[in-house]
């Protein structure tokens with residue numbers, strides 16, 4: 001039982017800002033099997049969240065998906081749209097970038113759901129948690145006959161219905177059944193006294209509890225794919241571990257597919273089946289956990305592994321990768337390996353942009369690094385100060401009237417280190 005549920009091909013997402021075009025995600029491929037947990041890991045600013053948001057259709061102006069295909073495996077959806085959008089259908093797969101916005105939107109909650117780092121953003125402070133989860137349950141019921149059964153749900157697909165479900169005005173009250181379901185969901189995610197807690201407002205919840213409530217809200221539509229963007233980063237270590245346990249258990253019970261975004265390889269090791277390592281908007285190394293942890297080729301992966309925080313023990317020391325996160329402004333991106341200026345093994349060959357090569361691990365293992373094809377050679381190494389001058393120009397170019405970029409870059413680099421857990425041990 002290993003069928004793909006999602007295939008992303010050649011995805012590029014750009015932001016058209018006053019400073020220029022930001023190449024947040026470039027030519028990204030991603031394959032997720034049904035029931036699998038796939039991780040995307042990388043430093044701050046590498047494009048992880050933009051990848052997640054692109055998949056779930058949450059890119060807003062000035063951002064835009066400029067290229068690529070996002071194929072979602074859903075036979076009934078494929079049937080429903082095949083007549084009107086034949087080019088968007090390939091067997092049981094539907095290219096979500098080729099169907100109308102409303103159809104895509106109708107998949108939110110029921111097919112795709114997302115949880116974020118800051119649960120506050122998912123809740124309205126003036127409604128009780130129970131009401132909001134019940135509302136999420138009802139939104140799904142409007143889109144489907146029976147929210148408890150995926151099969152019944154998908155048999156209800158028809159194009160008109162898909163479109164309608166997103167334009168119907170939201171009801172101002174929730175039914176008793178939805179309220180009960182909300183309480184069940186709160187219980188499922190381990191909220192004690194769910195009946196009482198359902199009547200409380202978001203600010204009455206602790207961070208960890210609100211994180212659980214957000215997961216309950218995301219589960220209300222029984223999504224096929226849960227996208228979790230740094231779901232535990234803001235929590236203290238003990239609560240982090242509990243929330244990860246919860247996600248793990250829910251995944252076991254429901255067979256849900258999870259796309260997990262994190263900058264913590266410790267979290268990947270614990271949760272994922274396969275992982276993609278992101279740098280400067282690209283996946284630079286991908287494969288099974290074994291490929292990436294034991295047989296990695298890319299010096300960036302090596303660097304991330306060196307900075308791995310230990311989830312369980314206190315006092316683990318974190319060694320950040322020296323150098324700065326690269327600018328993703330199109331006119332500042334060099335035509336070479338984007339990591340070369342920070343790479344301890346940079347060679348002459350790294351001065352042209354590497355394609356994806358087969359890695360030395362499993363069939364899944366791929367690497368954007370010339371070291372996949374040759375041994376490191378001192379003789380061909382770039383001199384230590386090769387990029388010294390380049391770097392300075394890059395910093396100068398960053399300067400803009402309000403100095404925004406200059407202020408932000410160093411802080412972002414630092415927050416990666418903290419966020420990875422270095423401060424919390």
Ligand SMILES: Nc1ncnc2c1ncn2[C@@H]1O[C@H](COP(=O)(O)OP(=O)(O)OP(=O)(O)O)[C@@H](O)[C@H]1O
Nearest residue numbers: 015017022024043044045046047048049050051328
């Ligand atoms: N709304 C936006 N407008 C302009 N640029 C954006 C916008 N959103 C993201 N970006 C840019 O896209 C790039 C990738 O950002 P993204 O948020 O995906 O990084 P990330 O890997 O999730 O980092 P973090 O670990 O800090 O969350 C960054 O250079 C960021 O500045």
Ligand code: NI
Nearest residue numbers: 048049050229
């Ligand atoms: Ni992010």
